[in-house]
Amino acid sequence: MEQYLTLFYGLSFLIAILAFAYAAYLYLWVKRQPISNKKIIEVAGLIKDGANTFMTREYKILAVFAAIIAALILLFLPSPIWSGEAMKNIGMAVSYIAGTVLSAIAGKIGILVASLSNGRAAEGAQKGIKPAFLIGFRGGAVMGLLVVGCSLFGVAAVLWVFGDASILLGFSFGASSLALFAKAGGGIFTKTADVSADLTGKVELGIPEDDPRNPAVIADNVGDNVGDVAGMGADLFDSNVAAMASALVIAQSLSGDFANISMVFCYGILGLLSSILGIATARISKKGTPTKALNSSTYVTTAIFMILTALATAFIPGFSWRIWGAATVGLLVGVIIGITTDYFTDDSKPIVKKAARASASGPAFTILSGVSYGFISAMPAMVGIAISALAAYKICEPMGAGYAIFGISMAAVGMLSIVGMIISNDAYGPIVDNARGLAEMGGLGEETIQIADELDSAGNTVKAVTKGFSISAAGLTVISLLGAFMSEVNDALAASGQELLTGFDIMDPTVFFGILVGAVIPAVFSAMLILGVDKNAQRMVKEIHRQFNEIKGLREGEEGVQPEYDKCIDIATTGSLRELIPAGMVSILATIFVGIIGGAKAVGGFLLGNIVSGLLLALFMSNAGGLWDNSKKYVEAGNEGGKGSNAHKAAVIGDTVGDPFKDTAGPSINTQITVVSLVASLLSAVFAAFSIFG
């Protein structure tokens, strides 16, 4: 079988390079699109510069952080460097850095293309919805292709060079570290700017969203890119790498042929290929809408992937139909979860309308109904994940010991197979959101703005779906990370001649202790991020007030008077990183605390508690936030009294609450869970060797 493995390494590199080439083609295509409006060029430039400011500063801090972690890894992981296996330590440290760097590159280029696309999409909207859609979508697709290409390339390279799947945990941890900064830091950034812009602009001064007089308006636009393009990309890079890494760690521990490892790569390759085909064929059909175009390309990708993997399973010796079944279950459940999420957050469906009706009784009812439906919306996804994990396990159980948990990890790989398409859809959102703002600032006229609005609205709808998808994917991934953790602990126990773990029994009080502590961490983490947004927004509001008071003619919109946009970007940047680090540290320190108290068993429980409450809270917050956002839009479209009514005021309050829920805390919990799972796996030898009660 080894020749197959070599073949799949080769194919992985090849397809990754194909994805890069196609991304380059799309990049050049976007760049060729015309842009001429001076105001748009100017503002798009400001957005680009702002995004660069944030990313440069973020990467600088991250570089220090990563250097420290890499040094610690070099010294201590997987075992102290003086214990003899220095090569492993070096491999782990190098692959850790590679994980951060590859993710950073994908993010950086993705942002660059996004900021090229927004202005062009705005001008494209003058010609109609189809060309504008294509610019927005292809701009986003660059990010999707880069992320999946980089993750496949990176995983294959690390395993090929070091030949040991546990080194991949280092690579995955690198990806997670970056995702923590990009997703949670970006989430704080974007909502700081959004909330401050709304509070001072819409609420205090009564000027429209995206009014150029508002000093926070550029920061707000930058935030869309930073939070949704770079953040979401890093998040899904992280999940994708973690899913492959844990599948490979488990595959390696299975009885010794290479078919399982080959299968992981094969599914990764075919997933990327399907995404390329899906992206290449995406366009608005004759009678189509942007939403339909986005959704149908997702379905196309899904179908292609299922067919290609079925063919691979049929023709490649050693590939199992059971594993194919597990991956397919994962993928289908992912799509179904996306659809149910849509039910709770789409404004053509009853739930959003109910929330809008509740707003007519006042803001308290907006909040109560959003919280309630948010809670209920978590059910289909949680039950779906539960069933897919159970089904994948049962499908693969007959294959022998260890295969059942491998089946779960392959369900995660299957769910994430279409991630290239998902990221493309997701990155489309902020691009057309910015395009809408630019169309307004550039004075492109009502009709163009309306087209941009339609594109933007599709972005919002699809965003809810991709968010539900990415949370669920992270859910399945971390289940398999739990498997990877156990396999790492047992390696450590075996090495020191101790009895192996057979599982984590919830009746064991050290496990139970871990579960309870683990369950509260996502709540605390979310709270710290939300409070971070709050604190940071207060700083920015103060700065905006200062500018309106001190800069003459700004409030009145005199010709030539400009606010100091960069000051606001500065505040958002510094503050977001300042608020993020304590939240990340609490999660990591809690893992270590639990490990020292209760040992590896307690950490197993801790991961479980973390996953369970993390999934629940992430789904709740993302969906409640999406619901409030769309419910506000529904009212603004003239329902329940329309703009300016009491229902509208209440709906705006709901949306403001929902913003940090859906764009900061909710989607960052994924990353928090992955980080904690990887910290646990990396420190497994420490926890296996020493604990107070373990």
Add this chain to the structure above:
Amino acid sequence: MEQYLTLFYGLSFLIAILAFAYAAYLYLWVKRQPISNKKIIEVAGLIKDGANTFMTREYKILAVFAAIIAALILLFLPSPIWSGEAMKNIGMAVSYIAGTVLSAIAGKIGILVASLSNGRAAEGAQKGIKPAFLIGFRGGAVMGLLVVGCSLFGVAAVLWVFGDASILLGFSFGASSLALFAKAGGGIFTKTADVSADLTGKVELGIPEDDPRNPAVIADNVGDNVGDVAGMGADLFDSNVAAMASALVIAQSLSGDFANISMVFCYGILGLLSSILGIATARISKKGTPTKALNSSTYVTTAIFMILTALATAFIPGFSWRIWGAATVGLLVGVIIGITTDYFTDDSKPIVKKAARASASGPAFTILSGVSYGFISAMPAMVGIAISALAAYKICEPMGAGYAIFGISMAAVGMLSIVGMIISNDAYGPIVDNARGLAEMGGLGEETIQIADELDSAGNTVKAVTKGFSISAAGLTVISLLGAFMSEVNDALAASGQELLTGFDIMDPTVFFGILVGAVIPAVFSAMLILGVDKNAQRMVKEIHRQFNEIKGLREGEEGVQPEYDKCIDIATTGSLRELIPAGMVSILATIFVGIIGGAKAVGGFLLGNIVSGLLLALFMSNAGGLWDNSKKYVEAGNEGGKGSNAHKAAVIGDTVGDPFKDTAGPSINTQITVVSLVASLLSAVFAAFSIFG
């Protein structure tokens, strides 16, 4: 050792009767206190009648429900009646009914005394704070004494008569059924009335709280009694019985002497005795405040209990210091959790002030800060429960197999030992809350109202503490119920010759499946209750509008014109029961669904998921609600702009959101968890015998 057991049965009955006698004395004492103001007598009468209306209707529906369940139990539990052990089925059904009836009696009398006390406390406030405090406190203490007396009496009687601890699960399930109606139904009732009264009175008409023109005002006052006196009493009756029942089930399975069973009763007896002493000595000291008086009597009770149990352990042969240690750990952690809850909800502490400051930026920030601090506030309690369970287990582990989990159940018994005192403190709250309203309606003058206000504020502070305590107690209790569930499953497996369970491994996908489904149930249950309040409040608001429009002179407050209070009470009653039943059914059906899919193992996981997310959400919602309530009061006391300011408006919105959080959903989750745990235990034989994947 058997003579000891007989002794403890006898002592249990004796002390329970002593508690009843003391309750009767306090009842007569309260009744002797003067009441003369006509308006107060009239309104207090209306409140009493309203509470009776609710309870009569509730008990009628409950009787039907209980009869159906009792018939099902008779036919099928613990095993089908035709399988030979008919006596067990009869015992189970009878003790189920006994559980509902005893709890109902305690609730009924408790409400009666509360409605005697409120008017007298209002008039007592004319003489000063000390006599008024005593009336409020002693009125509440009747409920405390009855609840603990009834639970001790009932548990001892059931075990004495049937000689089989597993029959106690039937008794406990009876208590839970009633608690579900009383706590969740009462919670919907009270918030329906509260929200409607506020919306129409304070918001629309700008008339003060407790203004007699408002048709919902009596329903609001009734709600305080129904939700907090009867509901909280039933909830803690439920927890107390469940803690004793699961300790006894586990004790029975331990190697055969009677010392362990005796110890459970001994701790129950000494707990009740300590509460009696604590209640008898409670009064405001020379320089004291009501809050200090309530808290210090809790500490006195705690200290007495620890000393008495230490003496019992020292002098009674067969009693173990390790078990004493476990119970003490439970009790101390309970007290500590109470104190940390106070930190998050007391308006003299920084958190409430921060939330008030956030309100100055608008309602969205009130909500965001409350949600954030609510999440964080769950941490000390979750970690405290985790540590106490771990410590209790480790303390008792050296005693032999099975003792460790017995240790956890004794930690729950220890934590609940002071429950008589806790209920007294808690029932004090609604009495003085009503007294405040009555003082206003009776026109007793500013000074008296101010005293009543001070008493009320102490009630609110203490309420937050007792809520944290009761949630934590339920947390520990359900952990031991999980132990009881496993022991029941193993009995069933042993009976049918199958292999016994050794635990629930989270790596087992059926367990994992159960965990994920279990975790989402408390969220869905809470959401359904909150939406229930919302729907019900809409019905009541409509009725209030009708009355203001149709009853001439009502709005203007003409002499002799009265609203139709009973219509509002009717709506609250019918609606609360209508909204409650689906929520309860979802929880029970989910348990059965999981059991049928995954068998006993999945149900074990389901209970765990339920406990973990239930604790998290219950703590979050109760504390966030308490925080918003006190933050509004803090603003009303003149901070952040005081009454009428924007901060005040925002704080009022926070309080409205918090109301169903803290008085409906949050504290009902306890009951939901207990109900589900008991359903699982009762159906254990079914799940052990049949499942699709188990």
